[in-house]
Amino acid sequence: MRLARLMLLAAASALPMLAAAETQDAGNTAMADNPFAAPSTLPFELPPFDRIHDADYTPALEAGMREELREVESIAHNPRPPTFRNTIVALERSGQLLERVTTTFFNLNACNTDDQMQKIETEMAPKLTAHQDEIHLNPALFARIDALYRKRATLKLDAESLQLLSRYHTRFVRAGARLAPQDQARLRAINEQLSTLTTRFRQNVLKATADGAVVVDNVAELEGLTPVQVGAAAQAAADRGLSGKWVIALQNTTQQPLLASLTNRALRERIYRASVDRGLSGDTDNRGVITQIVRLRAERARLLGYPDHAAYVLEDESAGTPAAVADMIHQVAPAALRRAREEGAEIQKLIETQAAARGGTAFTLQPWDWQFYAEQVRKAHYAFDQAQVAPYFELEHVMRDGLFYAAHELYGLSFKERKDLPVYQPDVRIFEVSDADGKPLALFLADYFARDNKQGGAWMNSYVPQSRLFGRRPVVANHLNIPKPQPGQPVLLTFDEVTGMFHEFGHAIHGMLSSVHYPTLSGTAVPRDFVEYPSQYNEMWAREPRVVAHYAHDYRNGEPMPPELLAKVLAAQKFNQGYATLEYIEAAQVDLAWHLIDAAHAPAAADVPAFEASALSAAGLDYAPVPPRYHSDYFSHIFAGGYSAGYYAYLWSEVLARDTGQWFHRHGGMTRKNGATLRRMVLSRGRTADPQVLFRKFYGRAPEIGPLLEYRGLAGGG
Numbered sequence: 001m002r003l004a005r006l007m008l009l010a011a012a013s014a015l016p017m018l019a020a021a022e023t024q025d026a027g028n029t030a031m032a033d034n035p036f037a038a039p040s041t042l043p044f045e046l047p048p049f050d051r052i053h054d055a056d057y058t059p060a061l062e063a064g065m066r067e068e069l070r071e072v073e074s075i076a077h078n079p080r081p082p083t084f085r086n087t088i089v090a091l092e093r094s095g096q097l098l099e100r101v102t103t104t105f106f107n108l109n110a111c112n113t114d115d116q117m118q119k120i121e122t123e124m125a126p127k128l129t130a131h132q133d134e135i136h137l138n139p140a141l142f143a144r145i146d147a148l149y150r151k152r153a154t155l156k157l158d159a160e161s162l163q164l165l166s167r168y169h170t171r172f173v174r175a176g177a178r179l180a181p182q183d184q185a186r187l188r189a190i191n192e193q194l195s196t197l198t199t200r201f202r203q204n205v206l207k208a209t210a211d212g213a214v215v216v217d218n219v220a221e222l223e224g225l226t227p228v229q230v231g232a233a234a235q236a237a238a239d240r241g242l243s244g245k246w247v248i249a250l251q252n253t254t255q256q257p258l259l260a261s262l263t264n265r266a267l268r269e270r271i272y273r274a275s276v277d278r279g280l281s282g283d284t285d286n287r288g289v290i291t292q293i294v295r296l297r298a299e300r301a302r303l304l305g306y307p308d309h310a311a312y313v314l315e316d317e318s319a320g321t322p323a324a325v326a327d328m329i330h331q332v333a334p335a336a337l338r339r340a341r342e343e344g345a346e347i348q349k350l351i352e353t354q355a356a357a358r359g360g361t362a363f364t365l366q367p368w369d370w371q372f373y374a375e376q377v378r379k380a381h382y383a384f385d386q387a388q389v390a391p392y393f394e395l396e397h398v399m400r401d402g403l404f405y406a407a408h409e410l411y412g413l414s415f416k417e418r419k420d421l422p423v424y425q426p427d428v429r430i431f432e433v434s435d436a437d438g439k440p441l442a443l444f445l446a447d448y449f450a451r452d453n454k455q456g457g458a459w460m461n462s463y464v465p466q467s468r469l470f471g472r473r474p475v476v477a478n479h480l481n482i483p484k485p486q487p488g489q490p491v492l493l494t495f496d497e498v499t500g501m502f503h504e505f506g507h508a509i510h511g512m513l514s515s516v517h518y519p520t521l522s523g524t525a526v527p528r529d530f531v532e533y534p535s536q537y538n539e540m541w542a543r544e545p546r547v548v549a550h551y552a553h554d555y556r557n558g559e560p561m562p563p564e565l566l567a568k569v570l571a572a573q574k575f576n577q578g579y580a581t582l583e584y585i586e587a588a589q590v591d592l593a594w595h596l597i598d599a600a601h602a603p604a605a606a607d608v609p610a611f612e613a614s615a616l617s618a619a620g621l622d623y624a625p626v627p628p629r630y631h632s633d634y635f636s637h638i639f640a641g642g643y644s645a646g647y648y649a650y651l652w653s654e655v656l657a658r659d660t661g662q663w664f665h666r667h668g669g670m671t672r673k674n675g676a677t678l679r680r681m682v683l684s685r686g687r688t689a690d691p692q693v694l695f696r697k698f699y700g701r702a703p704e705i706g707p708l709l710e711y712r713g714l715a716g717g718g
């Protein structure tokens with residue numbers, strides 16, 4: 001049983017216990033030639049993708065749950081007194097079949113799904129959640145874990161084993177293992193209600209977002225959009241039975257992308273208002289849902305012995321306490337606010353200049369104007385166009401001469417493509433990674449192209465976590481959504497896509513350099529507010545002069561990128577960062593405020609917007625032209641996703657990443673010696689120690705905010 005997986009599933013919901021498991025024999029027969037039945041015999045235990053069919057998943061998942069429950073029962077009822085070996089290590093060794101099938105199933109369901117897999121997911125997710133509950137709330141099992149934990153000081157455990165013991169103990173306690181039976185019953189009831197409410201919240205946002213689409217009667221109002229965008233709006237209207245009109249669909253965030261292009265100010269305002277009015281009225285009103293959610297979360301926190309939900313969540317993150325998160329927000333806020341006001345002043349000046357040129361009166365900058373004028377400021381400052389830079393950012397060069405090159409210079413890694421190993425999709429490539437001493441280290445799967453059956457965005461995942469307990473070396477994958485060109489055409493990237501590749505590869509390196517004993521503590525199995533540290537740190541190498549000089553060559557003739565063009569591309573990275581940082585920390589502040597309240601003091605539904613506004617003004621974050629990235633009523637991350645009291649996590653991680661960048665520059669930059677230090681002290685350590693302690697030892701002092709402000713162009717007065 002691995003805790004990393006439990007963490008992913010724990011957030012889903014708590015459902016009634018499973019009925020008694022089916023008989024063992026039925027499962028064994030069904031599993032006879034199932035590809036998950038035994039560990040893979042391929043190199044690095046790569047899943048046998050060529051032998052896996054959709055029909056294999058359900059029997060393997062069911063057999064895996066039965067197997068794990070049997071193993072857990074025998075650990076719980078072992079007649080011998082509990083020892084670290086017969087309880088904690090035994091748990092660590094349990095659930096292997098379930099581990100194999102869930103890892104592959106959920107990874108492939110995200111990157112290469114089909115209808116059948118989605119059906120399996122809908123059917124199996126609640127069963128898997130109930131399965132986890134059955135383990136967490138097993139009193140005999142917890143009694144053994146608790147007994148060991150109480151006498152941990154006398155067990156003579158090494159530091160990593162001690163850490164493993166406390167991770168298991170923490171996980172069970174946080175899931176309610178220590179509560180009296182009637183409190184456990186209340187906990188399950190709360191979890192069930194929360195599951196219903198968060199689902200309703202998500203569905204309300206979906207419907208409100210669809211319903212909020214803006215209908216345009218006259219194409220002249222769409223001035224500023226490209227013909228392709230106008231065509232898409234006409235198609236969106238036709239799809240809704242509104243032929244002859246145009247429809248602008250809404251995106252998740254407060255700001256809407258087309259506001260950067262639309263010249264018609266009245267239409268911009270209409271779209272903006274449609275966006276921020278989502279979830280405030282009618283049958284998709286989320287205000288009452290929010291108050292119920294925050295009340296129940298507060299009650300659950302109390303039940304579990306915490307003053308509030310934020311304290312409950314943050315105790316298990318590297319931030320540790322709500323005060324630490326509030327402190328980080330307070331440290332970034334003044335610089336973000338100052339920079340945003342400067343950006344706003346520049347925009348206001350542009351509005352006035354243009355009004356004067358027309359002989360009209362200027363208006364005051366509003367949120368629906370920001371992106372439109374910011375785009376004009378950007379073009380004036382950093383004049384270059386994508387067509388000019390694209391030939392220098394060709395995918396194969398960026399991968400081999402950028403990602404792989406930096407990993408070689410820093411950690412001594414080498415990469416060799418393995419075309420002999422099976423893949424789940426022909427575009428996926430597998431590389432065998434060797435360490436500096438030539439020994440095999442890991443497999444890296446590169447799955448870079450967009451597909452209809454792939455989820456959006458970019459992410460890393462792990463197929464096999466490194467562990468000495470099982471003698472396993474890591475198998476990790478990167479997933480992006482780069483549009484695939486016509487056959488024979490080069491894959492040309494934007495600099496944002498290049499940065500995205502370095503980001504995901506930073507996660508991959510974190511997984512590949514792992515050198516730990518227990519799989520639960522391996523690689524990227526670290527807190528949510530720490531996991532984005534190695535990835536955001538690795539982004540810095542995308543813009544390091546020596547690395548850029550190595551990968552940014554014109555794919556047609558090998559010419560290096562002209563320095564003045566590169567300088568423009570890099571300078572543009574700091575553009576509009578006041579806005580971007582401020583809207584982000586406003587959302588983080590709103591998240592925190594909702595999860596600091598006491599159940600008795602949750603506002604009435606009608607007061608939800610007022611509560612949010614006062615939380616922002618109390619923190620000095622109320623600059624009208626920059627609204628939060630999400631208003632509460634459509635903030636799915638915190639009311640329907642896994643980010644409650646956790647939206648701050650990216651910025652928290654980024655502080656560590658930028659401090660690390662500073663550390664490299666202070667210590668002579670990109671050298672094997674510096675890479676080895678970071679590897680030894682942080683990147684190889686997984687969660688074998690408190691991640692904040694790992695960082696402090698590496699950095700030599702507490703994290704500092706300065707380097708992040710510098711990186712984002714927010715430092716100083718200008």
Ligand SMILES: [Zn+2]
Nearest residue numbers: 503507532535
């Ligand atoms: Zn990431």
